[in-house]
Amino acid sequence: EEKQRRIEGRPLPNADRNWAHSFAGRASDFMAEIIGPAWLTDDWLAWRAFTKTLFNEYLYDEELQVFRKCTGLEGPPPGRPREAWLPVGRRGGKSRMLAAIAVHLGCCYDWTRYLSPGEMGHVFIVADQLKHTTPILHYVKGFLFGHPRLQKLVAKPLVESVELVGQIKIEGVAASIEAVRSKTVIAALLDEIAFWQPDETQANPDVEVINALRPAMLTIPNAMQLAASSRYARKGALWNAYRDYHGKAEGPLVWSADTETMHPSVD
Numbered sequence: 534e535e536k537q538r539r540i541e542g543r544p545l546p547n548a549d550r551n552w553a554h555s556f557a558g559r560a561s562d563f564m565a566e567i568i569g570p571a572w573l574t575d576d577w578l579a580w581r582a583f584t585k586t587l588f589n590e591y592l593y594d595e596e597l598q599v600f601r602k603c604t605g606l607e608g609p610p611p612g613r614p615r616e617a618w619l620p621v622g623r624r625g626g627k628s629r630m631l632a633a634i635a636v637h638l639g640c641c642y643d644w645t646r647y648l649s650p651g652e653m654g655h656v657f658i659v660a661d662q663l664k665h666t667t668p669i670l671h672y673v674k675g676f677l678f679g680h681p682r683l684q685k686l687v688a689k690p691l692v693e694s695v696e697l698v699g700q701i702k703i704e705g706v707a708a709s710i711e712a713v714r715s716k717t718v719i720a721a722l723l724d725e726i727a728f729w730q731p732d733e734t735q736a737n738p739d740v741e742v743i744n745a746l747r748p749a750m751l752t753i754p755n756a757m758q759l760a761a762s763s764r765y766a767r768k769g770a771l772w773n774a775y776r777d778y779h780g781k782a783e784g785p786l787v788w789s790a791d792t793e794t795m796h797p798s799v800d
Contacts, residue, residue: 547685547686547698549682549683549685549686550640550686550698550699552682553640553641553682553683553686554641554642554643556637556640556641557641557642557643558588558589558590559590560584560585560587560588560590560634560637560641561581561584561585561588561590563637563641564580564581564584564633564637566680567633567636567676567679567680567683568633575797576796576797576798578595578596578599578797579599579603579790579794579795579797580626580630580795581596582596582597582599582600582603583600583603583619583630583788584630584634585609586600586604586609586610586614586786586788587613587614587617587634587757587759587786588613589609589611589612589613592609599794602790602794603788603789603790603794604779604780604786604787604788604789605779605780605781605789606780606781606782610782610786613755613757614757614785614786615755615756615757615758615785616757616758616759616785616786617757617758617759617760617785617786617787617788618759618760618761618771618774618775618778618785618786618787618788619759619760619761619762619787619788619789619790620727620762620763620764620771620775620787620788620789620790621761621762621763621788621789621790621791621792621795622763622764622790622791622792622793622794622795623763623792624792624796624799625763625790625791625792625794625795625796625799626795626796627724627761627762627763627795628668628669628672628724629672630761631658631669631672631722631724631759631761632658632669632670632672632673632675632676633672633676634720634722634759635656635658635669635673635703635720635722636673636676636677636683636703638656638719638720638757639656639697639701639703639719640677640683640686640697640701643699644699644700644701644719644753645699645700647717647752647753647754648700648717651700652700652717653696653700653701653702653716653717654700654701654702654717654718654719654753655701655702655703655704655716655717655718655719655749656701656702656703656704656718656719656720656722657704657705657706657713657718657720657721657722657746658670658673658703658704658705658706658722658724659705659706659707659708659713659721659722659723659724659742659746660705660707660708660723660724660725661707661708661725661728661729661730662707662708663693663705663706663707665724665725666693666705666706666707666724667705669705669722669724670693670694670695670703670705673695673703674690674695677695678690685698686698686699693705701719708723708726708729708730708737708739708742709737709742710737710741710742710745713742713745713746713749714745714749715749716749717749717752717753718746718749718750718753718756719750719753719756719757720756720757720758720759721746721750721757721758721759722759722761723743723758723759723760723761723762724761724762725761725762725763726739726760726761726762726769726770726771727762727763727764727765727766727769727771727772728762728765729742729769729770739769739770739771740769740770740773743758743770746758760774774787775787775789
C-alpha cells in the first residue's frame with residue numbers, strides 16, 4: 534500500500550496529519566488548540582463569533598449578538614462564505630487571526646484530492662509590499678512550531694514561506710498581478726488592503742490583483758478570500774465591498790468593527 538501511495542503521489546499515513554484533519558469543520562476548536570485557553574475568554578469573543586461564522590459553526594447567544602453588531606444581519610449566512618471583508622480598527626487582532634486561519638486551512642483539510650502529483654496548493658498572505666507580510670508569517674510560524682503536533686507537519690520552513698506536509702505552502706507575496714498568477718490558491722488572505730493602490734492607472738490596482746487571484750481558486754472547492762484592513766479612505770476594493778454588501782444577506786460577508794469590539798482589553 535505504501536508503494537502504491539508513492540506511485541500515485543498520495544500522502545503516506547501520518548498520525549499528526551490525521552489529528553489535524555480531525556479539526557476540519559471545527560475551526561473554533563482548532564483555535565483553542567493553537568491560541569490556548571484565552572480563546573474561550575471574553576477577550577476573544579468577537580473573533581470566536583467571526584471564526585464560527587466563517588466556517589459555518591453554531592453561534593451561541595452572546596456570539597450571535599456580536600455577529601449582528603458587526604454585520605448588520607439578523608442571522609449568519611448558510612454554508613461557508615467564500616469571500617469575507619473585515620474593516621476592523623487598528624490593534625484589533627487582524628494579523629494574528631489571519632495567521633491562525635492560514636494555519637487552520639493549511640493543516641486541517643486534505644487538499645491533495647484537488648492537486649496533481651507535484652502541484653502545490655498555496656495559502657497566500659498578500660500585502661502591498663512583501664516585507665509587510667512578515668508579521669503574519671511570524672505568527673504562522675509561531676503557531677506551527679509552538680505546537681508539538683503541528684511542528685511535525687512542517688516540511689520546509691523558509692524566510693517568506695512554510696511548506697507543509699500535504700502539498701501546501703503558506704507564502705507571503707506582494708500585491709501584484711504577476712505574483713498571484715499561475716498558481717493554485719487554496720486561500721488568499723489580503724492584509725491591510727485599504728492601503729494598496731486603489732487607482733486603476735497604477736501598475737497593480739487592488740481590484741485587478743483580486744481579479745487575478747480569483748481564477749487561481751476556481752479548481753478548489755471552498756477556496757477562500759479574506760480581506761482585512763483598518764479603514765483609510767472611501768475608495769478602493771475594501772470601501773466598495775463595505776458600501777455594496779454590509780448589512781445585506783446576498784453577497785460576501787462584511788464584518789465591520791472598531792478596535793474595542795474585537796480586542797476589548799485594549800484601553
